[in-house]
Amino acid sequence: MRRKIVAGNWKMNGSKDLVNSLVGQIRSELASLDNGVEAVIIPPALFVGDVVRQADGQIAVGVQNIACWDSGAYTGEISAGMAKDSGCGYSLVGHSERRQLFGETDEQVSVKVVKALASGLDAVICVGETLDEREAGKAEDVVSGQVRKAVSEVGAGQWQQVVIAYEPVWAIGTGKTATAEDAQAMHAAIRAVLKSLGAPADEISLLYGGSVKADNAAALFAQPDIDGGLIGGASLNAEDFVSICRAMPGRS
Numbered sequence: 001m002r003r004k005i006v007a008g009n010w011k012m013n014g015s016k017d018l019v020n021s022l023v024g025q026i027r028s029e030l031a032s033l034d035n036g037v038e039a040v041i042i043p044p045a046l047f048v049g050d051v052v053r054q055a056d057g058q059i060a061v062g063v064q065n066i067a068c069w070d071s072g073a074y075t076g077e078i079s080a081g082m083a084k085d086s087g088c089g090y091s092l093v094g095h096s097e098r099r100q101l102f103g104e105t106d107e108q109v110s111v112k113v114v115k116a117l118a119s120g121l122d123a124v125i126c127v128g129e130t131l132d133e134r135e136a137g138k139a140e141d142v143v144s145g146q147v148r149k150a151v152s153e154v155g156a157g158q159w160q161q162v163v164i165a166y167e168p169v170w171a172i173g174t175g176k177t178a179t180a181e182d183a184q185a186m187h188a189a190i191r192a193v194l195k196s197l198g199a200p201a202d203e204i205s206l207l208y209g210g211s212v213k214a215d216n217a218a219a220l221f222a223q224p225d226i227d228g229g230l231i232g233g234a235s236l237n238a239e240d241f242v243s244i245c246r247a248m249p250g251r252s
Protein backbone atom coordinates (compact mmCIF):
# COMPACT_ATOMS: atom_id res chain seq x y z
CA MET A 1 0.00 0.00 0.00
CA ARG A 2 1.48 3.33 -1.05
CA ARG A 3 1.58 6.21 1.39
CA LYS A 4 -0.81 9.08 0.60
CA ILE A 5 1.04 12.32 1.25
CA VAL A 6 0.09 16.00 1.12
CA ALA A 7 3.14 18.18 1.74
CA GLY A 8 3.13 21.95 2.09
CA ASN A 9 6.29 23.67 0.82
CA TRP A 10 6.23 27.12 2.37
CA LYS A 11 9.25 28.20 0.28
CA MET A 12 10.71 31.46 1.69
CA ASN A 13 7.44 32.54 3.28
CA GLY A 14 6.08 32.67 6.79
CA SER A 15 6.95 33.92 10.24
CA LYS A 16 6.73 32.77 13.84
CA ASP A 17 3.25 34.28 13.93
CA LEU A 18 2.22 32.19 10.94
CA VAL A 19 3.64 29.04 12.52
CA ASN A 20 1.71 29.76 15.70
CA SER A 21 -1.58 30.39 13.95
CA LEU A 22 -1.38 27.84 11.15
CA VAL A 23 0.13 24.67 12.54
CA GLY A 24 -2.22 24.24 15.50
CA GLN A 25 -5.24 24.87 13.29
CA ILE A 26 -4.10 22.35 10.71
CA ARG A 27 -3.31 19.82 13.45
CA SER A 28 -6.73 20.09 15.07
CA GLU A 29 -8.63 19.99 11.76
CA LEU A 30 -6.71 16.97 10.52
CA ALA A 31 -7.25 15.07 13.77
CA SER A 32 -10.72 13.98 12.60
CA LEU A 33 -9.61 13.05 9.09
CA ASP A 34 -9.58 9.32 8.48
CA ASN A 35 -8.58 9.01 4.82
CA GLY A 36 -5.06 7.90 5.71
CA VAL A 37 -3.35 11.00 4.36
CA GLU A 38 0.01 11.94 5.85
CA ALA A 39 0.37 15.71 6.09
CA VAL A 40 3.85 17.22 5.97
CA ILE A 41 4.83 20.84 6.60
CA ILE A 42 8.05 22.05 5.01
CA PRO A 43 8.77 25.52 6.41
CA PRO A 44 11.92 27.62 6.10
CA ALA A 45 14.61 25.82 8.11
CA LEU A 46 14.69 28.47 10.87
CA PHE A 47 11.10 27.59 11.79
CA VAL A 48 11.51 23.81 11.79
CA GLY A 49 11.85 23.62 15.59
CA ASP A 50 8.74 25.72 16.11
CA VAL A 51 6.72 23.68 13.62
CA VAL A 52 7.91 20.41 15.19
CA ARG A 53 6.75 21.63 18.62
CA GLN A 54 3.37 22.84 17.34
CA ALA A 55 2.84 19.72 15.23
CA ASP A 56 3.20 17.60 18.36
CA GLY A 57 3.85 14.44 16.39
CA GLN A 58 0.54 14.75 14.46
CA ILE A 59 2.03 16.34 11.34
CA ALA A 60 5.36 15.41 9.81
CA VAL A 61 7.95 18.12 9.17
CA GLY A 62 10.55 18.54 6.45
CA VAL A 63 13.28 20.84 5.18
CA GLN A 64 13.37 22.39 1.73
CA ASN A 65 17.01 21.63 1.00
CA ILE A 66 20.02 19.90 2.51
CA ALA A 67 23.73 20.10 1.88
CA CYS A 68 25.87 17.69 -0.13
CA TRP A 69 28.09 17.28 2.95
CA ASP A 70 27.71 15.92 6.47
CA SER A 71 29.44 18.77 8.34
CA GLY A 72 32.34 21.19 8.06
CA ALA A 73 33.25 24.59 6.68
CA TYR A 74 30.20 25.16 4.47
CA THR A 75 28.84 28.46 5.75
CA GLY A 76 25.10 28.76 5.41
CA GLU A 77 24.44 25.09 4.71
CA ILE A 78 22.35 22.62 6.72
CA SER A 79 23.07 18.89 6.72
CA ALA A 80 20.57 16.08 6.48
CA GLY A 81 21.72 14.87 9.90
CA MET A 82 20.92 18.27 11.43
CA ALA A 83 17.46 18.22 9.89
CA LYS A 84 16.85 14.75 11.29
CA ASP A 85 18.22 15.82 14.68
CA SER A 86 15.78 18.77 14.68
CA GLY A 87 12.76 16.54 14.22
CA CYS A 88 12.39 16.40 10.45
CA GLY A 89 11.24 13.27 8.72
CA TYR A 90 11.52 14.58 5.18
CA SER A 91 13.69 16.68 2.90
CA LEU A 92 12.82 18.07 -0.48
CA VAL A 93 15.64 17.44 -2.92
CA GLY A 94 16.11 19.13 -6.27
CA HIS A 95 13.13 21.47 -6.23
CA SER A 96 12.98 23.29 -9.55
CA GLU A 97 13.69 26.59 -7.79
CA ARG A 98 16.92 25.09 -6.43
CA ARG A 99 17.78 23.80 -9.89
CA GLN A 100 16.89 27.00 -11.76
CA LEU A 101 17.81 29.78 -9.33
CA PHE A 102 20.76 28.14 -7.57
CA GLY A 103 22.16 26.00 -10.37
CA GLU A 104 21.64 22.70 -8.61
CA THR A 105 22.70 19.89 -10.93
CA ASP A 106 21.46 16.33 -11.34
CA GLU A 107 24.75 15.17 -9.77
CA GLN A 108 24.19 17.31 -6.67
CA VAL A 109 20.60 16.08 -6.45
CA SER A 110 21.88 12.50 -6.49
CA VAL A 111 24.38 13.25 -3.68
CA LYS A 112 21.68 14.96 -1.61
CA VAL A 113 19.39 11.96 -2.02
CA VAL A 114 22.18 9.76 -0.67
CA LYS A 115 22.71 12.12 2.29
CA ALA A 116 18.99 12.30 3.09
CA LEU A 117 18.51 8.54 3.03
CA ALA A 118 21.67 7.84 5.02
CA SER A 119 20.47 10.21 7.74
CA GLY A 120 17.09 8.55 7.98
CA LEU A 121 15.12 11.24 6.16
CA ASP A 122 12.63 10.45 3.43
CA ALA A 123 13.70 12.25 0.26
CA VAL A 124 11.00 13.98 -1.77
CA ILE A 125 12.81 14.18 -5.09
CA CYS A 126 11.41 16.94 -7.31
CA VAL A 127 11.44 16.58 -11.08
CA GLY A 128 9.70 18.43 -13.90
CA GLU A 129 10.08 19.89 -17.33
CA THR A 130 10.04 23.55 -18.44
CA LEU A 131 7.45 24.91 -20.86
CA ASP A 132 10.02 24.93 -23.70
CA GLU A 133 10.82 21.29 -23.05
CA ARG A 134 7.13 20.34 -23.01
CA GLU A 135 6.43 22.26 -26.21
CA ALA A 136 9.39 20.56 -27.87
CA GLY A 137 7.85 17.18 -26.99
CA LYS A 138 10.70 16.37 -24.60
CA ALA A 139 8.83 16.38 -21.28
CA GLU A 140 8.95 12.66 -20.68
CA ASP A 141 12.62 12.35 -21.69
CA VAL A 142 13.62 15.21 -19.41
CA VAL A 143 11.69 13.91 -16.43
CA SER A 144 12.84 10.31 -16.96
CA GLY A 145 16.45 11.51 -17.10
CA GLN A 146 16.05 13.51 -13.89
CA VAL A 147 14.53 10.50 -12.12
CA ARG A 148 17.23 8.09 -13.31
CA LYS A 149 20.05 10.35 -12.14
CA ALA A 150 18.41 11.29 -8.85
CA VAL A 151 17.91 7.68 -7.76
CA SER A 152 21.10 6.26 -9.27
CA GLU A 153 22.71 5.72 -5.84
CA VAL A 154 19.63 4.53 -3.93
CA GLY A 155 20.39 1.21 -2.22
CA ALA A 156 18.14 -1.82 -2.47
CA GLY A 157 16.84 -1.41 1.06
CA GLN A 158 16.23 2.34 0.84
CA TRP A 159 13.34 2.65 -1.61
CA GLN A 160 10.75 2.99 1.13
CA GLN A 161 12.38 6.35 1.95
CA VAL A 162 11.99 7.64 -1.61
CA VAL A 163 9.10 9.84 -2.76
CA ILE A 164 9.04 11.53 -6.15
CA ALA A 165 7.22 14.80 -6.81
CA TYR A 166 6.41 15.66 -10.41
CA GLU A 167 6.20 19.44 -10.65
CA PRO A 168 6.07 20.80 -14.19
CA VAL A 169 7.99 24.08 -13.96
CA TRP A 170 5.39 25.94 -16.02
CA ALA A 171 2.68 25.04 -13.49
CA ILE A 172 4.51 26.30 -10.38
CA GLY A 173 3.02 29.47 -8.96
CA THR A 174 1.36 30.28 -12.28
CA GLY A 175 -2.18 29.11 -11.62
CA LYS A 176 -1.76 26.70 -14.55
CA THR A 177 -2.14 23.07 -13.58
CA ALA A 178 -1.37 20.06 -15.72
CA THR A 179 -4.64 18.36 -16.57
CA ALA A 180 -5.30 15.36 -14.38
CA GLU A 181 -4.80 13.19 -17.48
CA ASP A 182 -1.43 14.74 -18.40
CA ALA A 183 -0.25 14.50 -14.81
CA GLN A 184 -1.38 10.86 -14.63
CA ALA A 185 0.46 10.07 -17.88
CA MET A 186 3.71 11.48 -16.49
CA HIS A 187 3.27 9.70 -13.17
CA ALA A 188 2.74 6.41 -15.01
CA ALA A 189 5.91 7.12 -17.01
CA ILE A 190 7.87 7.81 -13.81
CA ARG A 191 6.60 4.58 -12.27
CA ALA A 192 7.67 2.70 -15.42
CA VAL A 193 11.16 4.20 -15.13
CA LEU A 194 11.38 3.12 -11.50
CA LYS A 195 10.24 -0.36 -12.44
CA SER A 196 12.86 -0.58 -15.19
CA LEU A 197 15.49 0.26 -12.57
CA GLY A 198 14.43 -2.67 -10.43
CA ALA A 199 12.80 -0.49 -7.75
CA PRO A 200 9.58 -1.62 -6.00
CA ALA A 201 7.76 0.94 -8.12
CA ASP A 202 4.26 0.05 -6.98
CA GLU A 203 5.21 0.94 -3.41
CA ILE A 204 6.77 4.34 -4.16
CA SER A 205 4.55 7.39 -3.62
CA LEU A 206 4.44 9.86 -6.49
CA LEU A 207 3.18 13.38 -5.75
CA TYR A 208 1.98 16.04 -8.15
CA GLY A 209 2.85 19.71 -7.60
CA GLY A 210 2.12 22.93 -9.45
CA SER A 211 -0.82 25.18 -8.59
CA VAL A 212 -2.66 22.48 -6.64
CA LYS A 213 -5.66 24.10 -4.95
CA ALA A 214 -8.68 22.97 -3.00
CA ASP A 215 -10.76 22.92 -6.18
CA ASN A 216 -8.48 20.85 -8.41
CA ALA A 217 -6.95 18.46 -5.86
CA ALA A 218 -9.72 15.85 -5.96
CA ALA A 219 -9.43 15.31 -9.74
CA LEU A 220 -5.66 14.95 -9.47
CA PHE A 221 -5.76 12.63 -6.45
CA ALA A 222 -8.37 10.42 -8.16
CA GLN A 223 -5.74 9.36 -10.73
CA PRO A 224 -4.33 5.88 -10.15
CA ASP A 225 -0.66 6.91 -10.10
CA ILE A 226 -1.02 10.19 -8.20
CA ASP A 227 -0.49 9.47 -4.50
CA GLY A 228 -0.67 13.01 -3.19
CA GLY A 229 0.47 16.56 -3.69
CA LEU A 230 3.32 18.98 -3.09
CA ILE A 231 1.61 22.26 -2.38
CA GLY A 232 3.17 25.72 -2.54
CA GLY A 233 0.99 28.81 -2.24
CA ALA A 234 -2.12 27.04 -0.97
CA SER A 235 -0.18 25.51 1.94
CA LEU A 236 0.12 28.96 3.55
CA ASN A 237 -3.58 28.99 4.36
CA ALA A 238 -4.81 26.44 6.90
CA GLU A 239 -8.26 26.01 5.37
CA ASP A 240 -6.89 25.55 1.86
CA PHE A 241 -4.27 23.07 3.01
CA VAL A 242 -6.77 21.07 5.05
CA SER A 243 -9.24 21.06 2.13
CA ILE A 244 -6.51 19.62 -0.09
CA CYS A 245 -5.80 16.93 2.53
CA ARG A 246 -9.53 16.16 2.62
CA ALA A 247 -9.60 15.78 -1.18
CA MET A 248 -7.62 12.56 -0.90
CA PRO A 249 -9.90 9.59 -1.48
CA GLY A 250 -10.11 7.15 1.42
CA ARG A 251 -8.40 3.80 1.25
CA SER A 252 -10.57 1.20 -0.39
Ligand SMILES: O=C(CO)COP(=O)(O)O
Binds near residue numbers: 095175230231
Ligand atom coordinates in the same frame (compact mmCIF):
# COMPACT_ATOMS: atom_id res chain seq x y z
O1 LIG B 1 6.59 24.43 -6.17
C1 LIG B 1 5.56 24.03 -5.65
C2 LIG B 1 5.62 23.19 -4.44
O2 LIG B 1 6.91 22.73 -4.20
C3 LIG B 1 4.23 24.38 -6.19
O3 LIG B 1 3.97 25.70 -5.88
P1 LIG B 1 2.50 26.30 -6.13
O4 LIG B 1 1.52 25.34 -5.49
O5 LIG B 1 2.51 27.65 -5.48
O6 LIG B 1 2.32 26.34 -7.62
